[in-house]
Amino acid sequence: MRAWIVIALRNIWKNRRRSAYTILAIAFGYAGVNMFGGFKDYLYSTIKNAFIHVNAMGHLNIHKRGFTSEGRREPTEFLISAEELRQIKALVGARDDVVVVTPQLQIQGLVSNGQFSTVFVALGRVPSEVEEIQRRVGGWIAKRQYYTGEGLSDDHPENVALSAGLADVLGVKAGDDVIATAPTVAGQINALDGHYVGYFDSTLDVLDDKLMEVSLQFSQLLYDTDSVDRIVVLFNDDGDLEAKRDWVQQQLDAAGLDMEVWTWVERAPFFAATERMNNVIFLFMFLVVLVIMVMSVVNTIGMSILERTREIGTMRALGLKRRGIIELFAIESFILGLLGSAVGFLLFLVAWSVVKGFDPHWIPPTYSKPIPLEVHFVTSNLLWSIVFLSVLSLVAAIAPARKAANLEVVDALGHI
Template identity: 35%
Template sequence: MNYFAIGFRNILKNRRRSIVTLISVGFGFATISLFAGYIKNVYSGLARQAIQGELLGHLTVMKSGLRTEGKLHPEKYMFSKKELDRVVPILQQYPHTVLVTPRMSISGMVSNGTASTIFVGEGVVPADVKKLQGDFQRKLAGDLKPDNPIGVATAEELGKILNLKRGDSAALLVSTVTGQANALDVDIIDTFNTGNIGTNDKFMYLPFELAKSLYDIDGAERLIVLLDDKAFTDQARTELTAELKKAGFDVELKTWLELSSFYTQVKRMFDMIFAFIFSNVFIVVVMSIVNSMSMTVVERTREIGTLRSMGLRRSGIVRLFATEAFLLVALGCAGGLLFTLLVRLAVNSAGITYTPPNSSNVVRLMVDLDVPRMARAGLMLSVLGIAAALFPARAAARKPIIDSLGHV
């Protein structure tokens, strides 16, 4: 017996009910697919923003204890020049390494001559910034000039607070690693938007050599490693940690994911929202399939009795209705996929923009295709749809043939 052919004819026979069920399944699948595509695009954008925009790279190499004790004893937890001469070659020799660059965090006071405020800065190698940024379009770090050793880039709101513009001069005051005050004059050569309202009024990028001079140290706080693909991040951390331990360095390697708290918080929030939407859509779709199949079984009780009298076993009856449920889900998902592609094309072409919470940058609304989530959604819908058809079909198949034939 060709269950698929018979199942398809039965779907056409109950055309009105089948259409309602197909619409329910299709819109449910499309809802899940579109939201999954949206959050995939958000995750991808946040990952690029962390790795390239915020210059985190893929791995950060630091001495063990830097994040807990480093503020109290900074010199003890920084790499000396001799240590850098040994550590950097180990990192550079790793097959997937694209760039290894030193980094220095710095904080203090910035003054325009009449007013001052606090700043938090990052000392970076100007020539390495472009390599880290790659093709990332949004300007989150500012442009430093390798030929200007005292040129710094300030966040937009920080510049507004002190009325500092490109071409102006300012003074930086910090404490050296030994606790002494140190001040230097700098040039404002660029401004940028950090993309975060919490840091846009205090952040600054300055040349790495200038940061070393302010801290009065010849070394680096940590090293940033850029890989050729973020897929190798965990593997690289494991292998490089082993290599550095073997060389006698007590270090810890943090991935961009561990250091980007914003990415982690946003991902956790969207995962919870997706789970909520997913569960609600599934309940609606499953209830629709249960209602459709229950009514179908009741209306076709005499047909079931006829098939049983012709020798079709109970398992064959169950298989027939399970096939119909599967076809309903498959056709509904196919329609939902087509609807998803059309809506995705419309949204991506519309140029819709919005400003996310806690952000100072406008973001374009885009929808990707999250194939793994879509496949899992289709599979779960199929399994639940078949399960929804099994219970009424088994109940009908157990009825005595005479009772089924006499059903009105």
């Protein structure tokens, strides 16, 4: 093996210009794939953090069974009672890795400034528990100020925050009062004064003129109920959510509570859609890189075989078996793949540092404000790419190497 590695390395050096083209083709492919892979990871983590932490939807959502199907028509018929909430908090909260178990109640109705009314959608939540969920966010979102003005607080349940677009539509400023109107659970119209304290940027443009944030107490008063429509559970890590969901479901079933448990991925279909779209783009890009790389390797090894046919004949005459000839060129190709990946890693480091240094911003589709554009340093992707591209280079060389190995010894020796 040592002799074949020496021969491979010296031949790569001997044909250094040709080898350099192949190494660069692999290197740019490696860097391109990993830059996009890092961007993909950034997108996922941004969406995930936004959903789980910023929007305080947690890792798991517990609903009354049927809430997400029939409950979409009549949500108030699928509410979780105060007694059920107490039981669930006790059951789920007993687990060591559970950080927060908090109730929420989504409400909708009309909000008015006294002269003009418009539709609103709001989640009634416990402000201190929402803060606890938001506090655990990582990445650039952690540095972002959520409210302009004041946020909500447990001590002032009458405080409300509006999305920037809704505040603009209503023409209110901090300190003004707004009136929320909605039908109660019993079906009567109810109205409640809210004290407008600050606004927030809605991440989704389409909802920017409709969102309100209120305390759980406010939402329950408006709907005239002590029930909630969901219980959010936050764990101290993201790992193995399916198993965690199963555990929670088992606890609820065992207690005779007719509930359904959803993971955040299931409650965020746009995440799966974005993931699918990015995977298709990634696959397409990867195939292009793959084709360029394989063609480059096949060309380099093919040229090498053509130039070294007599050498192949000599090695065969000296007793090297057909398999040995394949190994000889496969090793050369593997080294090309390895060198290409190493250079590609350096290219990636340069590109990654440039992006980090320039701190660019962009407005993703459906977003209303620019957010930082990042490329994540995904160590596992970087390592696996080296392994994959090196092995692929090796595999790409097998067909031309087999052809060389199958040459008759006398034909190879007589090759000019």
